[in-house]
Amino acid sequence: SQTIHQWPATLVQPVGSPLSLECTVEGTSNPNLYWYRQAAGRGLQLLFYSVGIGQISSEVPQNLSASRPQDRQFILSSKKLLLSDSGFYLCAWRLRGTSGAYEQYFGPGTRLTVT
Amino acid sequence: AQSVTQLGSHVSVSEGALVLLRCNYSSSVPPYLFWYVQYPNQGLQLLLKYTSAATLVKGINGFEAEFKKSETSFHLTKPSAHMRDAAEYFCAVTWFSGGYNKLIFGAGTRLAVHP
Numbered sequence: 001s002q003t004i005h006q007w008p009a010t011l012v013q014p015v016g017s018p019l020s021l022e023c024t025v026e027g028t029s030n031p032n033l034y035w036y037r038q039a040a041g042r043g044l045q046l047l048f049y050s051v052g053i054g055q056i057s058s059e060v061p062q063n064l065s066a067s068r069p070q071d072r073q074f075i076l077s078s079k080k081l082l083l084s085d086s087g088f089y090l091c092a093w094r095l096r097g098t099s100g101a102y103e104q105y106f107g108p109g110t111r112l113t114v115t
Numbered sequence: 116a117q118s119v120t121q122l123g124s125h126v127s128v129s130e131g132a133l134v135l136l137r138c139n140y141s142s143s144v145p146p147y148l149f150w151y152v153q154y155p156n157q158g159l160q161l162l163l164k165y166t167s168a169a170t171l172v173k174g175i176n177g178f179e180a181e182f183k184k185s186e187t188s189f190h191l192t193k194p195s196a197h198m199r200d201a202a203e204y205f206c207a208v209t210w211f212s213g214g215y216n217k218l219i220f221g222a223g224t225r226l227a228v229h230p
Contacts, residue, residue, distance in 0.1 A: 032216060043222040044159075044205065051216065059217075090158055094216075100147035100209050101166040104218055106158035 002027035006091050006107040013114055019064075019078035021110050023091030026072065031093040033074040034104060035066055038088040050074060051096060086114045117142045119208050121221035128228055134193040136224045138180075138206035141187065148189045149207045149218065150180055159205065165189060176200070201228045 003026045013019060025031055035047040046059045048066035056066050063082060067075045074091060088111055092104040122137040140146055147166055151159040163174025170182045180191045189206060206221040 044220045046217060049216060057216075088156075092159075098211075100211065101164065103149055103161050103164055106151075106160070108158050109156070111156065 002093075002105065004091060004093055004105060004107040006089075006110050008110060009108065010111045011113070013081050013112065015083055015114055016080050019076070019081050019085070019112070021076040021089055021091075021112075023074040023076075023107055024072055025093045028072070028093065028095070030071060030096045032096050033068060033072075034092040034094070035074065035076050036090040036092065038090060038109075040087070044090070047076070081114045083114050086112055088112075117146065117208055117210050117219055119206050119219055119221040121204075121206050121224050123224055124222065125225045125227065128196045128226070130198055130228055130230055131195050134178075134191070134196045134200065134226065136191040136204050136206075136226065138189045138191065138221060139187055140189060140206075140208045142208060142210055144210050146208045146210055148180075148182065149209075150174065150178070150189075150191050151205045151207065151220075152176075153203045153205065153223075155202075162191070162204075196226075196228045198228050198230070201226055 005024050034049045036044045050056050050068045064078050088109050090109045091107040094104045095102045118141045120139045149164045150162040152162050153159045162178050163172045165172050165182045173179045178193045182189050203223045203225045205223045207218045209218050
């Protein structure tokens with residue numbers, strides 16, 4: 001069966017510090033991968049998605065970046081965090097392919113607080 | 116452009132009462148629709164999905180949803196609420212543009228169940 005891991009689970013970082021969040025998927029190959037952010041009291045905002053190694057699509061211009069160094073690894077980074085980067089970060093995966101019936105599967109999330 | 120509107124950011128019901136969470140979509144092409152549930156500090160879990168096979172879709176935990184093209188709706192229902200159903204619920208849509216790679220989420224509806 002497939003599983004998706006995210007770490008760390010919680011993180012408290014000062015403004016201006018760097019960020020690295022990691023997501024890995026087990027039990028599947030060539031997945032689509034996604035990073036979402038959920039700010040307090042708000043819905044899900046798609047930040048990045050990837051359909052393959054080194055292929056990153058950015059949905060929202062901001063001080064975050066994403067990388068996919070391996071097929072089942074997706075990393076979210078920032079060089080300098082802002083207060084507005086606080087939120088709940090969710091990674092998700094989906095089977096690759098042109099079927100609308102493929103749902104996305106979500107990881108447990110990382111709670112980031114920028115102080 | 117495709118979009119999802121969830122009417123009512125908060126819904127409160129008594130235990131044993133009918134649950135009705137509303138979702139309307141806007142799509143110029145046949146959509147695929149999903150309902151997800153999120154418990155506090157957790158990732159999203161798929162409840163059910165519409166993939167054009169049947170307009171009435173049954174999901175997990177006793178939930179179901181009916182796709183009504185004429186009303187562009189995909190409302191989520193459950194005949195009898197349980198305390199454990201208290202969570203946030205998200206409706207989402209995907210479409211062919213870009214190969215169904217992206218889900219667009221509604222803003223979410225927080226369901227409270229009281230004794």
